[in-house]
Amino acid sequence: MTGAEETPAGVTAEFADGTRVTADVLVGADGIRSTVRQLIDPAAPGPRYTGLLGFGAHSKTEVPQARPDTMYFAFGEHAFLGYWPVPGGGTAWFGNLPCEEPLSAEQARATPSAAWMRILRERFAGDVPGRDLLRGTGDDELLTFGGLEILPSVPTWHRGRMVLVGDAAHAPSSSSGQGASLAVESAVQLARCLRDVPDVGSAFATYEQLRRGRVEKVAAQAAKTNSQKSMGPVATKITALLMPLATRTFLKPEKMFGWTHRYRIDWDAPVVPG
Numbered sequence: 001m002t003g004a005e006e007t008p009a010g011v012t013a014e015f016a017d018g019t020r021v022t023a024d025v026l027v028g029a030d031g032i033r034s035t036v037r038q039l040i041d042p043a044a045p046g047p048r049y050t051g052l053l054g055f056g057a058h059s060k061t062e063v064p065q066a067r068p069d070t071m072y073f074a075f076g077e078h079a080f081l082g083y084w085p086v087p088g089g090g091t092a093w094f095g096n097l098p099c100e101e102p103l104s105a106e107q108a109r110a111t112p113s114a115a116w117m118r119i120l121r122e123r124f125a126g127d128v129p130g131r132d133l134l135r136g137t138g139d140d141e142l143l144t145f146g147g148l149e150i151l152p153s154v155p156t157w158h159r160g161r162m163v164l165v166g167d168a169a170h171a172p173s174s175s176s177g178q179g180a181s182l183a184v185e186s187a188v189q190l191a192r193c194l195r196d197v198p199d200v201g202s203a204f205a206t207y208e209q210l211r212r213g214r215v216e217k218v219a220a221q222a223a224k225t226n227s228q229k230s231m232g233p234v235a236t237k238i239t240a241l242l243m244p245l246a247t248r249t250f251l252k253p254e255k256m257f258g259w260t261h262r263y264r265i266d267w268d269a270p271v272v273p274g
Contacts (some may be wrong), residue, residue, distance in 0.1 A: 001035050004162060011161040025200060026162045027190070029183075032151055034168035041156040047171065049102035050223075052080075054145035054174065055120065056094035059083075061136030063091055064131045076127035079120075083133060093133050096148065097123060103153040105146035113142040148174050150223065153216055158204035165190055170215035176222035178260060186211050188265050196271040207273045218260065 003014040004026055012022040029038025032047045063083065066072065071084040083093040097120065108116075117139045126129035151171035157164045166183035190207045197203035 004036070004039050006160045006162070019195070024161070026169045027195070028162060028164045029166050029187070030168055032167045032171045033151060034164065036162060037154065037164055037168050039152075040063070040159045040162050040164065042191065044154055045152040047151050049149050050148045051098055051231075052102070052148045053099045053103060053108060054094065054096060054148050055116065056143045056145070057137045057141040058086065059091045059133040059136040059141075060089075061091055061129070061132045062089065063133070066091070069255045074127065074130060076124055076130050078123040078126075079130075080127040080128045081124065081127070081133070083129070090136075091133055091143075092132075093137075095130075097118065099147070100146045105144065108144045108146040113144065113243075114139040114142060117142055136227055150219065155218070157212070158201075161200055163190065163204045163207070170211075170219065172215070172219040172222040176218050176223075178222075182215050182218060185263065185265065186215070188267065190270045192265075192267065197273050202273050206271060206273045212273075214263070244265050 001013050002016050003065045005012045005014065010022050010024055011026045014019050014020055028034050030036055030042070037044045037226055055180055062085065063072075064084075066085045068085045068087065069081060074081045074083070079098065080096045081093055082095070083091050086092050105128040113225065117134070117137070120142075121131075126132050149171070151167065154169055157169050165186045167179065168188065170182060172179055172182065186207075189210045193207040193210070194200075220257065
């Protein structure tokens with residue numbers, strides 16, 4: 001899509017091949033590099049690099065006593081590693097490597113997997129189980145995702161008959177684990193608002209009111225996690241010493257994650273404009 005033309009009765013999307021499509025509203029679900037976001041607000045921010053590269057693979061190594069229904073997060077001396085047991089044997093893992101230079105997936109993949117594996121094995125050499133998981137991973141098993149990005153707060157979600165949804169409006173870092181979930185939530189809430197609020201402008205405004213606070217809280221939490229993933233060795237060791245105490249006192253799972261994972265939308269409830 002290259003442009004859009006609005007009238008009081010509808011909006012026409014224009015495409016590079018000359019195609020024009022007219023509808024009542026235009027929903028920009030076109031990702032973190034959204035064209036619709038720039039049409040709504042030419043000054044809207046674009047994605048920012050988090051300072052972390054993403055990798056993942058399957059390892060032949062099995063972590064002793066790792067539960068099959070649990071995902072584990074390990075903040076190592078130099079890098080972060082997440083892992084979980086795989087049915088049939090072995091362990092799936094993903095890691096984030098601090099890197100000053102932002103690399104796209106294509107740029108990162110230009111470096112051979114064997115070279116990245118040498119770097120990863122070196123960074124995780126002092127960590128357990130990271131060291132063993134990397135030893136059990138073949139070079140050709142490595143998946144390279146490039147730089148992880150986050151979308152800063154987008155000031156304007158809608159204008160006229162155009163509105164943003166999903167990563168086009170709110171793309172938290174992958175560290176949140178909530179990108180797809182937030183996109184689905186927003187799609188459902190937008191549909192409810194268009195169903196129940198006759199005026200398009202009011203429907204879009206109500207949708208934003210229902211969503212902005214939640215998505216920005218998730219994004220802020222993900223940004224905090226990113227900073228923890230790139231901590232230096234000293235800060236990592238201090239955190240490791242304090243974490244057992246914290247989890248026994250104020251860092252209870254329900255308090256930390258309940259508001260995120262227990263979010264529910266009542267589809268049948270009518271939406272009342274705010």
